[in-house]
Amino acid sequence: MVHFGVFVLGFSSALWSFTAAHAEDKGRRLIGPGQPIEASEGDDVILPCSVSPDYNVEDLTVEWSLPDLKPDPSDRLRRVDYVFVYRRRREEVHMKLRAFVGRTELFEDELKVGNISLKISNVTLADAGKYRCFIPKLEGGVKEAVVRLVVEPRANSTLTTETQTYSPTPEPNRETGVEVGRPPLRTLVVCGCIALVVVVAGFGVAYFLLKRCVREKETLHHLIKPIPASLLNVI
Template sequence: MLAMPGLCLLLFALIFTPTPVKGHYQVTSSRQPVVAAPGDDVVLQCLVEPQLDTVDMTVEWSRPDAKRRAKGVEYVHLYRDNREVLDMKSSSYHGRTALFADGLRHGNISLIITNVTTADEGEYKCFIPKLQGNAKSSVVRLVIDQSSNLKPNKTVPSETHLHHEATRQNYLNGGVPRSRSFTPLILICVSLIFNA
């Protein structure tokens, strides 16, 4: 059986191991596909974890499953130098994509696509080239359900709703909520070590 100091050290290791190293970030998205009907407005959720201000960073959204044009990559949406870059954007997405401007300050790089069509179905890659960390990109799959009898959904969820939902999903997938305080546990273990 473990002695109290050993038990406390084991507890510390278990609690603090999943915490990301400061300065190491990852781009995350849901593993579930986004399902929409033709004419819907959709949000392809993509976040930087832990939260990071990405306003001054380049954010690229592309279609890894799409054919490449002769002169290079065509982007679904390209954000660089604090603005959208249109000259490298695929013509089929002109006037139909946007990022949450305020969300960039909190690592929300989700893409809004309006009036989706069957041609929009497929994989979308969100990528931050200069992100410090191993996971600089993530892929979101969009499925267009032509058999849907629903009216087009023109309501785009708010940033607050998206952030809350992402936090909830992170927690359900085994993530540790950032707001948890370990101070009482630390005090108890220190007390046990010195009183043993």
């Protein structure tokens, strides 16, 4: 009876462990951040997505795509716009959109724990939108998650655009007291000084030439002697 009881207890324990493991396997799901990811134009950004609980996906296919992107009219047979495709332990570069070639990658060392987060380098305003991470052969649970990316323009580019748009009606700068679109006071002072130097130099040259002309006339007057009156009478 004792041996039978031990056998029943061991069998029950093994059955419970198998059931729990099987239930855990069926309960795997992909999890996204749950809120938009914000980035500035030109930054590198990471779109989080991972399997819960941890699970090795090195031998599975991992896909990142843009579900809301309109289909390319030049390629009507292509139904999915891939941003990144991982298959057979390597990246399928030929399947991704040209705009993302060389700009997207996975953390391959993290695939063994189910981390399939996507890194996008040098994001642009056109990169904003919804991204779908998907593992087709993930057993049980949720096989996909959606991450929304928000890209803000750079502050300097916004300032340049506003300056170009509103240049006809300049507004005073609160920090410097100089109105936008007008030359600063320092520039006006420098230009005034240069103009004054040019005028003074012009007067100096004119005075020198005039004085030289007077001296030449005086010298010529001394060289020319008057004809004596006696010679005039002879003539």
